[in-house]
Amino acid sequence: MQRGIAIMPLDTGHVPRWLFERMVKLTRMIVIEMVSEYGPDEFIKRISDPVWFQSLSCVIGMDWNSSGTTTITTGALKQALKGLEKDLGIFICGGKGKTSRKTPEEIQNWAGVLGLPSSSAEALVYNSRMSAKVDSALVQDGYQIYHHNFFFSKSGAWAVIQQGMNTMTQTARRYHWYSEKITDIILEPHSGIVSQRRVPTLNLVAKKSQNVQKISVALVQGGYRGLMKDVRILRRRISKLSRTITIGFRGERSTLLKLENRDFFWHPVLLEDLSRSRYLERILAYLCERKPANYEALLSEKGVGPKTVRALSLISELIYGAQASYEDPARYCFAHGGKDNIPYPIDRSTYDASIDFFQRVIQKTKIPFSEKRRILQRIREKNSPGEYER
Numbered sequence: 001m002q003r004g005i006a007i008m009p010l011d012t013g014h015v016p017r018w019l020f021e022r023m024v025k026l027t028r029m030i031v032i033e034m035v036s037e038y039g040p041d042e043f044i045k046r047i048s049d050p051v052w053f054q055s056l057s058c059v060i061g062m063d064w065n066s067s068g069t070t071t072i073t074t075g076a077l078k079q080a081l082k083g084l085e086k087d088l089g090i091f092i093c094g095g096k097g098k099t100s101r102k103t104p105e106e107i108q109n110w111a112g113v114l115g116l117p118s119s120s121a122e123a124l125v126y127n128s129r130m131s132a133k134v135d136s137a138l139v140q141d142g143y144q145i146y147h148h149n150f151f152f153s154k155s156g157a158w159a160v161i162q163q164g165m166n167t168m169t170q171t172a173r174r175y176h177w178y179s180e181k182i183t184d185i186i187l188e189p190h191s192g193i194v195s196q197r198r199v200p201t202l203n204l205v206a207k208k209s210q211n212v213q214k215i216s217v218a219l220v221q222g223g224y225r226g227l228m229k230d231v232r233i234l235r236r237r238i239s240k241l242s243r244t245i246t247i248g249f250r251g252e253r254s255t256l257l258k259l260e261n262r263d264f265f266w267h268p269v270l271l272e273d274l275s276r277s278r279y280l281e282r283i284l285a286y287l288c289e290r291k292p293a294n295y296e297a298l299l300s301e302k303g304v305g306p307k308t309v310r311a312l313s314l315i316s317e318l319i320y321g322a323q324a325s326y327e328d329p330a331r332y333c334f335a336h337g338g339k340d341n342i343p344y345p346i347d348r349s350t351y352d353a354s355i356d357f358f359q360r361v362i363q364k365t366k367i368p369f370s371e372k373r374r375i376l377q378r379i380r381e382k383n384s385p386g387e388y389e390r
Contacts, residue, residue: 015062015068015072018348019061019346020072020076022061022348022351022352022355023061023062023072023073023076024076024079025080025355026059026060026351026354026355027056027060027076027077027080028080028084029354029357029358029359029361030056030059030358031043031077031080031081031088032084032358033358034046035089035090040088040089040153040154040155041153041155041157043088043090043153044090044151044152044153044157044158044159044178044179045157045159045178045180047077047151047159047161048151048159048160048176048177048178048181048191048192049176049178049191049192050174050176050191050192050194053073054069054194056073060076061346061351069174070163070172070174071095071096071147074095074147074161075096077092078092078095078149084378086114087374087378089153089154089155090151090152090153091107091110091151091152091154092150092151093106093107093110093128093149093150093152094106094128094148094149094150095147095148095149096147097146097147100132100146100148100149103125103128103148103149103150104125104129107121107124107125107128107150107152108121110152124150124158126300127150127158127179128150128160129300130185130296130299130300131148131150131160131162131175131177131185131189132145132160132162133299133304133305134185134186134189134299135162135164135175136164136305136306137204137299137304137305137306137309138186138203138204138205138299138309139175139201139202139203139204139205139329140201140202140203140204140306140310141164141173141195141199141201141203141328141330142166142168142169142199142201143164143165143166143172143173144164144165144166145163145164146164146165147163148160148162149161149162156179157179157180158177158178158179159176159177159178159179159191160177161174161175161176161177163175173194173195173196173330174193174194175190175193176190176192176193177189177190177191178191184296185296186204186205186295186296186299187205187207187210188205188206188207188329190329193330194330195328195330197330198328198330199328199330200326200328201326201327201328201329201330202310202313202324202325202326203324203325203326203327203328204309204313204324204325205329206324206325206327206329207325208323208325208327209313209324209325211316211322211323212312212316212317212323212324213295214295214322215312215315215316215320215322216295216298216312216313216315216316217292217294217295217298219315219316220284220287220288220290220292220298220312221288221291222288223288224284224285224288224289227284227288228284230319231311231315233319234314234315234318234319277307280308280311283303283304283308284308284311286301286303287301287304287308
């Protein structure tokens, strides 16, 4: 997996209308040309690459170091392809905030339009849901997912771009997924992660954490009474081993475990996570009743989230010696300037010249004239006169 660092502070500003409309036009040209030359599956592959996505974002005028790099670029892509999805064979679902929750419905709608078998539609919905769950529950890095886009082609290739925010540090982190690179959805599935910096992370998708995954499954398969016995033992150990230290942003105080055994590192589980939480105990009881066959099935169960997998991870490590990974699994080009005038203001005339260039490129492509005329007609409809300010 590609790794790297990019500073992405949370950005509350707005892209000017005149710029966003140009972004949509230029993005449309780029995607049409790429699909014409390489096909829709190549677009899915490239959009899953964090460096390629970052480059595209900067080419259309976004800042390289802003959380809006993700939200605005994916928004421009979705708007650019609106009405052209079936022609291009590319479908974009989801978005920011409440829109992200509509992803399953949008996938199902497109599956109906394409006449996909129900099993294929359900598989796409499942991959969308699980990618969000993995990055919120199995990669516990302090970033809460608030943006989720699911890209797929008519052949079934798919990619995910989602972003999390850390409100304490006021930064964002972007996660990329690509279907062709995934052999196991719960084992190092990312094609890349873009972040401000690497941070202490409970990384349960790392290969190093495979024993934790196995023992977590064995714990719930063994029954509720045995699991709660381990929980009570752990609670007693926690009360003896814990101490309060100052960590985090602006001196936030949290109670963390300080372990006596040199074989263990500190575990990023707050004491409240294993206190007498009725909700946690209900979820553990539910899992023991369901007896999931493997860790992926465990994670996919309704109600299983960060607290549940943290608790099972801590029991696996402190009682059964299966150490988890704490290694952060966490990678940029300007052509027209940046939205916030960095490194220079948007050059509108150059931007428009780039749009015109791609229109001429499409006219010269080696596709049937009727197909070319239809594409150009759709572009003219989208880029109607007076659409943006001059």
